[in-house]
Amino acid sequence: MNIRKAVITVAGPAQRTLPLQTLVDRDGQTKSALSILLEEVIQAGIEEVGLVICPGDQSPFATAAGPHAGRIQFIEQTKPLGYGHAILSAHPFTGSEAFLHLVGDHLHVAKGEKSCARQLIEIATAESCAVSAVQATHESKLPYYGAVGARRLQGHAGLYQVDTVLEKPTPTVAEQKLLIPGLRAGHYLCFFGMHVLTPTVMDSLEEMVRQTDGAGRIHLSSALARTAESERYLAAELAGRRYDIGVKYGLLTAQLALALSGQDRDEVLTHLVELLAQT
Numbered sequence: 001m002n003i004r005k006a007v008i009t010v011a012g013p014a015q016r017t018l019p020l021q022t023l024v025d026r027d028g029q030t031k032s033a034l035s036i037l038l039e040e041v042i043q044a045g046i047e048e049v050g051l052v053i054c055p056g057d058q059s060p061f062a063t064a065a066g067p068h069a070g071r072i073q074f075i076e077q078t079k080p081l082g083y084g085h086a087i088l089s090a091h092p093f094t095g096s097e098a099f100l101h102l103v104g105d106h107l108h109v110a111k112g113e114k115s116c117a118r119q120l121i122e123i124a125t126a127e128s129c130a131v132s133a134v135q136a137t138h139e140s141k142l143p144y145y146g147a148v149g150a151r152r153l154q155g156h157a158g159l160y161q162v163d164t165v166l167e168k169p170t171p172t173v174a175e176q177k178l179l180i181p182g183l184r185a186g187h188y189l190c191f192f193g194m195h196v197l198t199p200t201v202m203d204s205l206e207e208m209v210r211q212t213d214g215a216g217r218i219h220l221s222s223a224l225a226r227t228a229e230s231e232r233y234l235a236a237e238l239a240g241r242r243y244d245i246g247v248k249y250g251l252l253t254a255q256l257a258l259a260l261s262g263q264d265r266d267e268v269l270t271h272l273v274e275l276l277a278q279t
Contacts, residue, residue: 001098001128003121003196006041007090009052010034010061010104011077016054018245019104020064023255026109026262032064033245033254037102042068044117046100050075050093052086081209082217087197088205098124098198106193109257110240116194119238123159124196129232132162132224133192135242136183139171144244145190146221148235149178158237160189162228167221189235192242195220201227 010019019034031039041049048071053061055076062069077089087101100121108116116133124131134148149164164177171186178188204223212218227233243254259268 001125003098003100003124004045004047005050005094005097006046006048006100006102006117007050007052007075007087007094008034008037008041008102008104009083009086010057011052011054011080011086011089012083012105013080015103015105015246016057018251020060021245021251023107023251023258026258028262028264032066033107034061034064034104035066035068036107036258037104038065038068038071040108040115040117041100041102042071044100044115044121046117047071048073048093050090052077052089082219084205084218084220084223085209087220088202088209088218091202091206094199094202096199098130098196101195101197103193105244105246107243107245107254107258108192108194108238108240109243109254109261110238112239114239116192116238116240116242119240120194120196120236123234123236127159127232127234129234130198130201130224130227131196131234131236133194133238133242134160134189134235135192135237136187137190139174139186139188141190142171142174142188143168144247146219146224147174147178147188147190150180150189150235152180152182153234160235162224162233162235165221165225165228167219189237192238193244194242195224198227198231200231 051072052075058074077086110116146167148162150160150162153159204226245251
């Protein structure tokens with residue numbers, strides 16, 4: 001499996017402006033969230049990036065991409081039919097290849113030198129199948145994420161065979177269908193905002209659009225549930241954390257995570273201690 005393309009979705013109504021927000025990265029450089037995402041995928045070996053946008057949004061995203069704009073193919077989602085449909089809009093770009101997919105409103109901070117995207121690509125290449133990055137998440141956050149039910153793979157730390165995929169389950173449903181031995185009580189494996197998807201996932205999304213006759217919203221989780229039924233599909237806990245910049249204080253939390261993992265950690269900690277002492 002040779003993964004050389006990435007698809008980043010930024011077309012959601014509540015998501016469109018988030019990747020344009022500015023942060024200071026781990027090296028102390030001021031950049032847009034989009035630019036940080038692009039650097040992550042490029043450093044992971046990705047050659048081409050498809051950016052799924054709302055019609056008319058190309059100009060601000062080209063500006064936010066900065067020096068990486070030349071690597072981007074802009075893809076307009078012509079109808080607001082949901083997250084899964086946004087990914088399907090990139091089908092002409094991905095063709096018959098497996099590809100890396102990231103959502104535009106998440107940032108990822110790796111523990112160590114190897115980025116989260118690189119970790120995921122290496123796992124998918126070694127296992128030669130679709131792989132979704134996941135993170136153990138408290139049940140109070142279930143309204144924000146898709147989640148999986150899975151079995152641990154023996155001899156593979158942090159790797160799971162996926163059996164079930166549910167979109168934003170309630171805690172009651174999660175307790176019934178998504179419990180995984182070994183996770184802390186009240187925690188479930190929720191999506192990380194990063195996947196390696198195979199062409200069959202695109203086929204499932206296409207079939208779902210036909211079944212709804214283009215009138216209903218299409219969810220990636222539904223296509224991934226079909227994938228779990230028809231082929232080998234794994235979930236992987238990576239050495240890193242995701243930060244959803246679309247939730248309350250999400251941008252602040254992501255900025256702190258970047259700062260505390262970077263070269264200015266001691267300076268940032270000093271400022272935080274001073275701030276706490278004043279409150």
